[in-house]
Amino acid sequence: MSNSPADSALVRACxxxxxxxxxxxxMRQAGRSLPEYRKIRAGVGMLESCRRPDLVTEIxxxxxxxxxxxxxxxxxxxxxxxxxxxxxxxxxxGTGPVVAEPIRTAADVARVRPLTPADVDxxxxxxxxxxxxxxxxxxxxxxxxxxxxxxxxxxxxxxxxYLKTKAMMYGEPQLWHDLLSRLADITxxxxxxxxxxxxxxxxxxxxxxxxxxxxxxxxxxxxxxARVLSGxxxxxxxxxxxxxxxxxxxxxxxEAGADVVGVDWRxxxxxxxxIVGPGHSLQGNLDxxxxxxxxxxxxxxxxxxxxxxxxARGHVFNLGHGVMPETxxxxxTRLVELIHSV
Amino acid sequence: MSNSPADSALVRACxxxxxxxxxxxxMRQAGRSLPEYRKIRAGVGMLESCRRPDLVTEIxxxxxxxxxxxxxxxxxxxxxxxxxxxxxxxxxxGTGPVVAEPIRTAADVARVRPLTPADVDxxxxxxxxxxxxxxxxxxxxxxxxxxxxxxxxxxxxxxxxYLKTKAMMYGEPQLWHDLLSRLADITxxxxxxxxxxxxxxxxxxxxxxxxxxxxxxxxxxxxxxARVLSGxxxxxxxxxxxxxxxxxxxxxxxEAGADVVGVDWRxxxxxxxxIVGPGHSLQGNLDxxxxxxxxxxxxxxxxxxxxxxxxARGHVFNLGHGVMPETxxxxxTRLVELIHSV
Numbered sequence: 001m002s003n004s005p006a007d008s009a010l011v012r013a014c015x016x017x018x019x020x021x022x023x024x025x026x027m028r029q030a031g032r033s034l035p036e037y038r039k040i041r042a043g044v045g046m047l048e049s050c051r052r053p054d055l056v057t058e059i060x061x062x063x064x065x066x067x068x069x070x071x072x073x074x075x076x077x078x079x080x081x082x083x084x085x086x087x088x089x090x091x092x093x094g095t096g097p098v099v100a101e102p103i104r105t106a107a108d109v110a111r112v113r114p115l116t117p118a119d120v121d122x123x124x125x126x127x128x129x130x131x132x133x134x135x136x137x138x139x140x141x142x143x144x145x146x147x148x149x150x151x152x153x154x155x156x157x158x159x160x161x162y163l164k165t166k167a168m169m170y171g172e173p174q175l176w177h178d179l180l181s182r183l184a185d186i187t188x189x190x191x192x193x194x195x196x197x198x199x200x201x202x203x204x205x206x207x208x209x210x211x212x213x214x215x216x217x218x219x220x221x222x223x224x225x226a227r228v229l230s231g232x233x234x235x236x237x238x239x240x241x242x243x244x245x246x247x248x249x250x251x252x253x254x255e256a257g258a259d260v261v262g263v264d265w266r267x268x269x270x271x272x273x274x275i276v277g278p279g280h281s282l283q284g285n286l287d288x289x290x291x292x293x294x295x296x297x298x299x300x301x302x303x304x305x306x307x308x309x310x311x312a313r314g315h316v317f318n319l320g321h322g323v324m325p326e327t328x329x330x331x332x333t334r335l336v337e338l339i340h341s342v
Numbered sequence: 343m344s345n346s347p348a349d350s351a352l353v354r355a356c357x358x359x360x361x362x363x364x365x366x367x368x369m370r371q372a373g374r375s376l377p378e379y380r381k382i383r384a385g386v387g388m389l390e391s392c393r394r395p396d397l398v399t400e401i402x403x404x405x406x407x408x409x410x411x412x413x414x415x416x417x418x419x420x421x422x423x424x425x426x427x428x429x430x431x432x433x434x435x436g437t438g439p440v441v442a443e444p445i446r447t448a449a450d451v452a453r454v455r456p457l458t459p460a461d462v463d464x465x466x467x468x469x470x471x472x473x474x475x476x477x478x479x480x481x482x483x484x485x486x487x488x489x490x491x492x493x494x495x496x497x498x499x500x501x502x503x504y505l506k507t508k509a510m511m512y513g514e515p516q517l518w519h520d521l522l523s524r525l526a527d528i529t530x531x532x533x534x535x536x537x538x539x540x541x542x543x544x545x546x547x548x549x550x551x552x553x554x555x556x557x558x559x560x561x562x563x564x565x566x567x568a569r570v571l572s573g574x575x576x577x578x579x580x581x582x583x584x585x586x587x588x589x590x591x592x593x594x595x596x597e598a599g600a601d602v603v604g605v606d607w608r609x610x611x612x613x614x615x616x617i618v619g620p621g622h623s624l625q626g627n628l629d630x631x632x633x634x635x636x637x638x639x640x641x642x643x644x645x646x647x648x649x650x651x652x653x654a655r656g657h658v659f660n661l662g663h664g665v666m667p668e669t670x671x672x673x674x675t676r677l678v679e680l681i682h683s684v
Binding site: 161162163166167170171210212213214215245247248265266267268287288289290292293294297301324326 | 512587608639
């Protein structure tokens, strides 16, 4: 096995098949923790860097070269398809996405048009450039899920409270579903472009779904995420579904149509395995903050995660959220070595 | 019943005794949602307002007058006892607590000295002024729990990631326990002052404990919170214990020695009741964002919370987190009327 990305440890673990060793990659592995990333990004805006296939290729490869992880993840940002669909936004360093005209009225929602594959040809091009470089290492495509995208569009940027988002959700449910339906279309098109170009798996990031109760998630969010995930079923690549603070949502996030449920560090992997059941693999879930502790602690906690992960159908080792920019990349490399040695 | 605060619906619900109606109050009911609060606070710094018994009294009474809630909560801030114990900090509008010299080394921890009751005589004075004004309405005292206080002291202010906090917790557990032990002493003294002055209940706010897994909570946090809560046992007032995003911590937060476990909106009250068991009452848990929805939605969701709360030994109706500053106070008043009418 492992001579092709489609038969890699990552893809096999996602499917619950036997693996020679637990595959490991890190959310935000291609990012600010790496000096070579900071160097190549110097003076280049985030959106611009996501649109240049040469930069996407180099940045995506950096952590694979350095850490020997078992998967690459396409360098992009969850707002890239929104910008490509004509929404005026930027990614501001230190802040995050900033939307010029937040989406709050029916007229605003009507402005959200479908994405066409031609809008993101640079993404397909980057995937095509990456595949020969990666060889047997699988490339994970990704997109933001409709709820998380909606929260940025409605709030106008990052939020702690999601007040305006929830105000639309509770107050104008029809408008809400119209918006999320449009975002599901955009997300599905964006992921299909990546799958058609050759990615071996996809991750749907519903980063902020943890702001919701399970009942609200099932009513207002899950149908749209499920449409994205089921729309990829025939593509035959594993679908990973991840959010933060989703202790009460893990079952529903699996039911939405994921092959793999991503788990943050708050829920132990063995408990998560019992919640999602035998039909799903798990990804996670070392607390990214643990990487700032002495190595003995990192090793002890990583071994605990591996041990608890054995309760799952399949286990993709990862952090419980993204790599913090301040992380020592040497610790990440050592962690990969440890996971590979166990 | 209800002719004395000690026999009020709030205190009885906390103890799991029969009540004539479900008591209701709101976290941050004395705050920026009220125009009379914004008026009285104009030009007065937050810490100063917490140290002036006349202001504390007036601000604490404002929501009781306006909303007819079943409890007052002492106007203060969780960093008040830290400042009173000599830590140089301020509460900056729009930011939160800012600590001049964050606590990160053994020498820093050694600087954290005990609080003496005389350091917070203005708090005792405010309670004494409030009691005759409140009559049969109980006054809830409060303090921040050791973990949440530590996070502000170590980070130097509010945080999204608690990186430095967790770095000390994992990397220097002895120093961590030393710091939390000192903070538990301060918290216990601060609450004892309030109890001695006559509050009818206390709430221990571990606002940010939800950043932790249950295993870490039990190892690094619970012993210190338990010492605070057990140190109040002989005082005979109910102890409410609250944090946000604590779906995986509810059982442990009850075990720590709470009479009442506060629940955010993510966990339905009936599920929370099953988790904490028959030995604890519950407080919560309407999503504060629902107050921005049309009244029919507010009413439907409030009735759902009441219905699900019947599974608990006792139920204190509240929001699942604090009142947002942008909330229409008229909706809060109407919500109290609704709860009282059911």
